Amino acid sequence: MARKSINDMTPVDKNLKAKRDLLRGVSLFATLKGRELGVVAANSEFYSYRKGDVIFSEGRFGDGLYVIRDGEVLITKQRPDNETMTIAQFIAGESFGEMDLLENREMTATARAETDATILVFPARGIRFQDLLSRHPEISARILHELLAFTAGRIRSTNRIISEKSPWVRDLKEQLYRDKLTGLYNRTYLDEEFPRQLPDYGSQSAIIMIKPDNFKSINDRCGHEAGDKALRLIAFSIRSQIRDADVAVRYRGDEFAVILPGTGAEGAARVADQMRLLISRLNFDHITGGPGFSVTVSVGVAAYPLHAPDAKRLVGLCFNRMFGARDSGGDRIVMEGE
Numbered sequence: 001m002a003r004k005s006i007n008d009m010t011p012v013d014k015n016l017k018a019k020r021d022l023l024r025g026v027s028l029f030a031t032l033k034g035r036e037l038g039v040v041a042a043n044s045e046f047y048s049y050r051k052g053d054v055i056f057s058e059g060r061f062g063d064g065l066y067v068i069r070d071g072e073v074l075i076t077k078q079r080p081d082n083e084t085m086t087i088a089q090f091i092a093g094e095s096f097g098e099m100d101l102l103e104n105r106e107m108t109a110t111a112r113a114e115t116d117a118t119i120l121v122f123p124a125r126g127i128r129f130q131d132l133l134s135r136h137p138e139i140s141a142r143i144l145h146e147l148l149a150f151t152a153g154r155i156r157s158t159n160r161i162i163s164e165k166s167p168w169v170r171d172l173k174e175q176l177y178r179d180k181l182t183g184l185y186n187r188t189y190l191d192e193e194f195p196r197q198l199p200d201y202g203s204q205s206a207i208i209m210i211k212p213d214n215f216k217s218i219n220d221r222c223g224h225e226a227g228d229k230a231l232r233l234i235a236f237s238i239r240s241q242i243r244d245a246d247v248a249v250r251y252r253g254d255e256f257a258v259i260l261p262g263t264g265a266e267g268a269a270r271v272a273d274q275m276r277l278l279i280s281r282l283n284f285d286h287i288t289g290g291p292g293f294s295v296t297v298s299v300g301v302a303a304y305p306l307h308a309p310d311a312k313r314l315v316g317l318c319f320n321r322m323f324g325a326r327d328s329g330g331d332r333i334v335m336e337g338e
Contacts, residue, residue, distance in 0.1 A: 019044050022067050022120050026095050028143065036139040043132055045124035049113035057110045063129065064121045067095045071117025077109045079176060089114065179250040181228060182235035190249050190257060195311035198304060201261035206268030206303040207314055208258050209322040210275055213296045213330035215254045222288050229287045234295070237278055265303035265335065272299045272333045298325035301335035
């Protein structure tokens with residue numbers, strides 16, 4: 001039977017050919033023969049998106065492979081501080097979603113059309129990938145083999161990128177772990193990075209946590225903008241008094257923490273007292289608009305491994321001691337035995 005020329009094709013034939021031509025460029029289908037590729041094409045569909053349209057969002061279950069015929073797509077992720085972080089950008093001819101197709105797992109990112117775009121989706125909406133594999137066992141093994149090979153290759157590629165672009169990874173972590181208001185590290189750092197680093201700090205380390213006793217007065221009297229300025233002043237003062245190896249953190253709201261690698265309980269108590277005195281002597285006149293306002297703080301101290309065997313319990317214990325100091329009247333330090 002003679003092959004039809006493009007001019008003799010019906011719109012349905014042309015649509016199917018466009019799908020097959022696009023799918024041939026996807027590594028997942030590279031080994032499929034003509035009829036097998038035709039099955040994939042017949043179960044795929046083109047969808048049009050306007051600039052800004054969401055293709056899929058975080059939390060949705062991954063159920064498709066996306067191949068861009070024209071346009072661009074941006075993959076983003078929501079950071080803990082509600083800022084949007086760009087992960088990847090795809091252009092015409094490229095595909096994404098392969099690693100989520102097999103497992104039908106929850107998506108951890110959002111895909112959005114960066115420009116008007118036409119995207120081929122396999123399988124088409126309303127068709128389950130697992131059902132296709134069951135109906136076409138002759139091609140399921142081939143697709144699954146290529147999918148596993150693709151996944152392994154993507155993992156190796158990612159590992160190389162992480163190794164080769166380590167400064168880029170460090171910059172990304174800086175964005176993730178920085179508090180925008182004060183420039184200090186944020187609670188995410190304390191929750192995620194500190195537990196990984198604590199064992200590398202040596203035989204002993206400590207943490208102190210600081211909470212102003214009367215900070216609410218600034219917000220109530222002068223407004224939240226003045227409160228933000230006061231927080232920045234306190235943060236700057238804390239950061240200026242610690243060593244390069246120490247880590248200053250804005251824990252939440254008006255609460256701060258300082259990680260002291262290689263420092264024992266006695267050394268941490270000395271640093272805590274220095275911080276207490278330092279903050280009590282800060283001048284807030286330019287913020288409050290008048291003299292006479294000073295801030296006292298309640299401070300908790302906890303040492304590793306003397307007081308707690310891991311980072312999570314160390315932070316929790318120090319947090320409780322900070323509030324113990326506050327409940328005892330404030331302007332004091334609480335650590336074990338006091």
